[in-house]
Amino acid sequence: MLGFVSMFMDISSELVHSLLPISMATILGASMVTIGIVEGVAEGTAAITKIFSGAISDYFGKRKFLAVLGYAMGAISKPIFPLATTMGWVFGARFVDRKGLLSKLVADTALVELRGTAFGIFNLVSGGALLLASVIAGSLWNVFGASATFIAGASFATLAAIGLLLCRPDARVTISHRAS
Incomplete structure (x- = not known):
């Protein structure tokens, strides 16, 4: 059941968030830098929130409550986007919107009792990178x-792929065997 909830929330998020930058630029007159900042802060906030929710989840074992809370915040924020008349409303709605929980790698490498914390730390680092990437992308677009x-x-993306191939020599073998 949670899988379907997650799928439908992800679909709704992608539908809204794919059009949100266009709406911010054309309807609200936001610059690309402003859009980059809004998106970066939203992603960074989601990552920071996940670090605390992961630790709280590990401590109290209340994973279902935290998941329901996250999905509820996302559902409540969605109607605000089309009704927003200022960037402040968009920023506020984007600030509370949730992001789903990234990653088999984290689950496979973390201790079972610390998986929530591991997801949180992973998301904190990812969120910081997303914030920086969003600001850079908005600045590049604007200039x-x-x-x-x-x-x-x-x-x-090319540099990341090359880096992965250099760090994981067995990945080159797997890729070359599949290509042949």
Whole structure:
């Protein structure tokens, strides 16, 4: 059941969040830097919240309550986006919107009793990176145009892929065997 809830919340989030930057720019007149800051703060806040919810989840063992609370906050925030008349409303709604819990790698490498904390730390670091990436993307778009943002994204993705191949020599073997 939780899987379906998560799927439908993710679908609703993607539908809203994919159009939100366009709405902020065209309807509310936000600059790309402002949009980058709003998105970066939202992602950073989600990551920071997860570190505390993970530790609280480990301590109290109340995982269901925290999941329901997160989904409820996301559901409550969704109607605010189309009704927002100022960037303050969008920022506030984006601030409380939830993000789902990323990652088999974290679950497989963390101690069972500390998995919530491990997810939190992972999300804190990821959120900081997302905040920085969002501000950089908004700045690139604002100064050099849309193509610069996409070129930078593709460049970072390429560097990440190369880094993964260099760090995991067995990954090269797996990839080359699949290619043949």
